[in-house]
Amino acid sequence: SQKIEQNSEALNIQEGKTATLTCNYTNYSPAYLQWYRQDPGRGPVFLLLIRENEKEKRKERLKVTFDTTLKQSLFHITASQPADSATYLCALEAGGGNKLTFGTGTQLKVEL
């Protein structure tokens, strides 16, 4: 069956360090993958989209990689700040241009 896995345990890091979050998937062949940020009590906010023919994408302090062989995406936040604390969700297009399927998210806590 299709599955999207994100680390369910919270990731705690120190301010200034690089945070790395992982999204693994099975039985999908997504044309692209997206990352969203969700703050408590709010709707998710789109951050980055990476296509299957792109290895890496950057936006300011954010970097996403996409390895279709490993079926994995890594999401990096460099020079992390307490304001980066949130839950980060990955989402895959389910194939054939159909709807997105979201992972359960990883909570990131950046400490002073």
Add this chain to the structure above:
Amino acid sequence: SQTIHQWPATLVQPVGSPLSLECTVEGTSNPNLYWYRQAAGRGLQLLFYSVGIGQISSEVPQNLSASRPQDRQFILSSKKLLLSDSGFYLCAWSGTPLADTQYFGPGTRLTVL
């Protein structure tokens, strides 16, 4: 610019009562519209999506229903709420294709007692 509204923001309803949640989008035409539910500590569960007026696709069999009476209006309903219907309901819109970037509303926190 596009804006998405949801109301109410919070709702407490008794078991067996009806439900109506409304979502409207401004600043775009013919959006794809979605209803998600997020239980506490859980991921986003897609409930319904719509590609046009009167066109509703259901993802999960349940006692909820959705309607799209106007291009930019999406309504989530139930005739009789269950305890298990409690959760955070999110409406979202996207352009085409269906799996395009989605833009979420502020959500409705529903508690069924």
